[in-house]
Amino acid sequence: xxxxxxxxxxxxxxxxxxxxxxxxxxxxxxxxxxxxxxxxxxxxxxxxxxxxxxxxxxxxxxxxxxxxxxxxxxxxxxxxxxxxxxxxxxxxxxxxxxxxxxxxxxxxxxxxxxxxxxxxxxxxxxxxxxxxxxxxxxxxxxxxxxxxxxxxxxxxxxxxxxxxxxxxxxxxxxxxxxxxxxxxxxxxxxxxxxxxxxxxxxxxxxxxxxxxxxxxxxxxxxxxxxxxxxxxxxxxxxxxxxxxxxxxxxxxxxxxxxxxxxxxxxxxxxxxxxxxxxxxxxxxxxxxxxxxxxxxxxxxxxxxxxxxxxxxxxxxxxxxxxxxxxxxxxxxxxxxxxxxxxxxxxxxxxxxxxxxxxxxxxxxxxxxxxxxxxxxxxxxxxxxxxxxxxxxxxxxxxxxxxxxxxxxxxxxxxxxxxxxxxxxxxxxxxxxxxxxxxxxxxxxxxxxxxxxxxxxxxxxxxxxxxxxxxxxxxxxxxxxxxxxxxxxxxxxxxxxxxxxxxxxxxxxxxxxxxxxxxxxxxxxxxxxxxxxxxxxx
Numbered sequence: 001x002x003x004x005x006x007x008x009x010x011x012x013x014x015x016x017x018x019x020x021x022x023x024x025x026x027x028x029x030x031x032x033x034x035x036x037x038x039x040x041x042x043x044x045x046x047x048x049x050x051x052x053x054x055x056x057x058x059x060x061x062x063x064x065x066x067x068x069x070x071x072x073x074x075x076x077x078x079x080x081x082x083x084x085x086x087x088x089x090x091x092x093x094x095x096x097x098x099x100x101x102x103x104x105x106x107x108x109x110x111x112x113x114x115x116x117x118x119x120x121x122x123x124x125x126x127x128x129x130x131x132x133x134x135x136x137x138x139x140x141x142x143x144x145x146x147x148x149x150x151x152x153x154x155x156x157x158x159x160x161x162x163x164x165x166x167x168x169x170x171x172x173x174x175x176x177x178x179x180x181x182x183x184x185x186x187x188x189x190x191x192x193x194x195x196x197x198x199x200x201x202x203x204x205x206x207x208x209x210x211x212x213x214x215x216x217x218x219x220x221x222x223x224x225x226x227x228x229x230x231x232x233x234x235x236x237x238x239x240x241x242x243x244x245x246x247x248x249x250x251x252x253x254x255x256x257x258x259x260x261x262x263x264x265x266x267x268x269x270x271x272x273x274x275x276x277x278x279x280x281x282x283x284x285x286x287x288x289x290x291x292x293x294x295x296x297x298x299x300x301x302x303x304x305x306x307x308x309x310x311x312x313x314x315x316x317x318x319x320x321x322x323x324x325x326x327x328x329x330x331x332x333x334x335x336x337x338x339x340x341x342x343x344x345x346x347x348x349x350x351x352x353x354x355x356x357x358x359x360x361x362x363x364x365x366x367x368x369x370x371x372x373x374x375x376x377x378x379x380x381x382x383x384x385x386x387x388x389x390x391x392x393x394x395x396x397x398x399x400x401x402x403x404x405x406x407x408x409x410x411x412x413x414x415x416x417x418x419x420x421x422x423x424x425x426x427x428x429x430x431x432x433x434x435x436x437x438x439x440x441x442x443x444x445x446x447x448x449x450x451x452x453x454x455x456x457x458x459x460x461x462x463x464x465x466x467x468x469x470x471x472x473x474x475x476x477x478x479x480x481x482x483x484x485x486x487x488x489x490x491x492x493x494x495x496x497x498x499x500x501x502x503x504x505x506x507x508x509x510x511x512x513x514x515x516x517x518x519x520x521x522x523x524x525x526x527x528x529x530x531x532x533x534x535x536x537x
Contacts, residue, residue, distance in 0.1 A: 009242050009309045011205075011264065012441045014051035014099070015343075015430055016350035020319050021058055021080055022066070022400045023380045024353060026391060031398035033380070033391070035081035039089045042096055044412070048356060048423070049430030052099040054207045054246075056319055058086070059105075062112050064160040066319075066369040066378075068103075068209060069110035073194045090202040099204035101246070106191055106233075107213045108161040116162050121148040129176030129183045132163040132217070138170060140218030151175075156213060158370055163217070166229050170220040179228055188232060195236045205237065205244040211260065212251050227259050234261035246313060253301050257310035264348060265301075266313045272297050273314070273341050274327035276457065276474055277334045291450035291457040291474075294341075299445070302346050311441040314342050317352040320374050324352075326361040332422045333527040336502070337472050339426050340529050343433045344461065344470045346445040351426075354381045357415050358422045362404040375401055382407040385414065420503045432500040432531060437464030439531075448483045456481040456524060460488045460534075468499065469532040473524035483520040485512065485534065492536040496520060499531040507532065 025037030035058070045053070057067035060075040067077065076083055093100050109116060118127035132154035134142060142152035143159065154163040165171065166188060167179035176184045195206070208230075215226035230245070237243040244263035247256035256265040272294040301312045316324040316338065328334035335358050342349045359382060365375035379401045383390030389407035392399055404410075415421035433439050443463030448471075449456055455475035461468045467488050473479045485494075493514050498507040505528050512518045512534075522530070 008442075009244070009263065010099075011052070011242075011244050011348055012311065013434075013437075014348065015049055015433065016052045016054060016101075016313070016315075016348065017045060017048075017050040018054045018056070018315075018318060018350060018352045020056050020353055020378055023378055023391070025381065025383070026394065026400075029393045030079070031392050031394035032079050032400045034079070035076075035085040035089050039085075039092050042089075042092055042098065046096050046098060048427055049434065050098065050351070052101060052204065053093065054101045054350070055103060057103045057105055057209075062110055062160070063369045064110065065158045066371065068105050069108070069158065069161050070105050071110040071112045072114075074197060087201065094202065100202070101205040101207055101244075102198055102203050103209060104195070104206040104233075104245075105209045106164070107210045108156055108163045111160045111162050113162075120145050120153070123149075126183060126186065129165060129181065130187045132165045132168065132171065133175045134171060138219045154217070156210075164214075166214055166225055168215070168217055168220075168225060169222045170217060179225060188229065191229075192232060192236050195233050196240075199237065199240045199243055203243075205246070205263075207246045207248070208262070209248055210250065211247045211256065211262070223259075226255075227261070231261035234263075242309075252304065253310065253312055254304045258304070258306050263309055264311045264313050266315060266318075266350075267298060267301055267347065273338070274322075274324065276341070277324075277328045277338045290452040291454070292452060295447050295450040295457075295459070298345060298347070299447075302445075312347040313350050314345050314347045315350040315352065316342055316355040317377060319352070319378055321377065323359060323361045323377050324355050325358045330358070330360055331527075332358050332425075333502075334474075335422060336425045336429075337474065337527060337529055339429055340470070340472060343429050344439050344459075344531070346441060346443055346461070348441045349433070352377070356423050356426045357382065357412055358410055360404060360406060360410070362402075365401050365404075368401055379404050382411040383413060384411055425503060428500060428503075436461075436466060436468060436499065436531075438462050438466045438468045440464075446487050448485065449481055454481075455479050456522075458483055458522075460485070462488070467534045467536075469496070469520065469530070469534060471522055471524065471532070472529035473527060476526045478523065478525050480521070480523045483522070484518070485520045486518045488534050489514065489518050490536060491515070491518075494518070495535045495537060496532050497535070499533050501530045502528050505530070 022033045024033040026033050027036045058080045059070045060072040060077050061067045090100050115127050119131045133151045141155050167184040171177040215222040247262040247265040249266035253265050256262040324338045325335045361376040362379045363376050380391035385408040389403045415423035438461040443461050446460040449458040456479050458471035494512045496510045
């Protein structure tokens with residue numbers, strides 16, 4: 001008998017947080033963050049309001065691409081610690097009511113994986129078809145094998161990341177062009193085994209790297225293969241309860257959730273959200289955003305989901321994108337509005353490490369592990385104003401990446417408990433989010449005001465027997481708006497009261513009569529925002 005089916009998936013009521021392990025907290029003085037460092041900061045994350053952690057890859061790797069080149073799916077990279085360290089992290093997280101998700105990199109492996117060492121040998125063996133091989137270039141980045149068989153293999157992203165073959169139809173039959181090939185079936189079973197191994201260790205789910213690439217190759221698309229593979233992984237997860245699969249953002253809900261079997265998918269259109277809070281120098285800013293674009297694109301994604309347990313994830317940033325504070329012109333007032341946007345959509349919210357204190361993108365950060373222009377968001381978390389921002393006791397030259405220069409002004413220690421700090425504003429928002437189910441992923445969203453060049457963006461949220469209004473002024477000038485809230489009042493006399501506002505702002509309760517006069521008039525100071533409740537009388 002399988003696990004008991006939950007009537008409501010836990011992730012609808014969870015705030016996610018991405019940990020980039022190598023720059024989170026170093027506890028052994030080698031300059032690189034580690035698993036004990038994450039365990040040490042669980043209380044901090046719980047205080048913020050985090051429910052689930054996604055860890056970027058922690059598997060054994062030569063780190064040609066920061067761990068997204070896995071050399072062994074069953075081992076922890078020694079620089080992060082041991083299997084015992086991971087077990088302790090999982091145990092301590094669960095003790096606090098938190099969950100741990102790992103990063104599943106199933107599209108490719110490192111060139112140092114022993115599977116590839118066997119696959120490239122002359123003569124047939126059990127691994128010969130486990131990678132993409134061809135006698136000629138059939139489209140894409142094919143590399144001549146210089147050790148063993150006289151074929152070419154497909155590399156994606158980095159020359160040391162070699163594409164696994166799950167039976168892609170574009171290959172020759174002898175190289176394994178069907179998932180029904182006995183050798184290819186063994187690879188499918190092996191990846192199911194990998195998935196089960198970590199789940200049985202206590203892991204609560206996976207974020208999946210470039211999931212579409214398994215079927216979408218430069219030489220052609222194999223959508224049938226995508227559905228077959230990922231649904232088989234989903235089956236393994238479901239056999240152990242609600243252990244969600246989250247697809248990376250370079251997919252759509254229609255594909256990832258409805259067809260491939262994912263529970264959630266990161267929203268590709270988070271860039272439209274960041275455009276809403278983009279800013280120039282103070283005193284010269286003129287709002288030129290278009291809330292309609294963000295509103296429409298997100299509605300298109302959330303509306304495409306046809307499964308009850310499916311959801312879109314909106315996020316502040318990730319290890320490849322600019323930080324939310326950079327979009328906001330390093331203005332904490334606008335950064336806070338960015339968090340408000342993330343936490344009040346009909347989607348699951350996710351925070352990237354350090355965004356909660358307004359860490360900046362550091363464009364002076366050097367390349368490390370093929371980071372290219374992405375190192376700017378991978379710098380160590382700024383915990384204190386002390387040595388190395390409290391990240392590590394190592395000498396500065398040994399750090400994974402240099403600490404950003406503003407760590408003395410922007411750090412966790414200086415913001416904890418300080419009224420009006422970005423951290424405390426975000427913590428207040430998360431607490432509000434948790435207290436009001438209308439704000440969660442399965443709540444309904446009704447747009448009230450979203451017009452081009454209009455700095456006031458407002459919408460209603462309904463769910464769990466309550467009705468809320470979220471309104472914000474995205475400009476540095478005061479603004480007013482008159483909202484037709486009849487879709488929310490149901491034609492009844494109603495009372496509007498404050499749930500949460502920007503620190504220092506107040507909203508006096510208002511009575512709204514039924515009928516055509518049910519309009520909510522708001523006057524909003526620069527960068528002000530409100531979450532209001534409408535109660536029918």
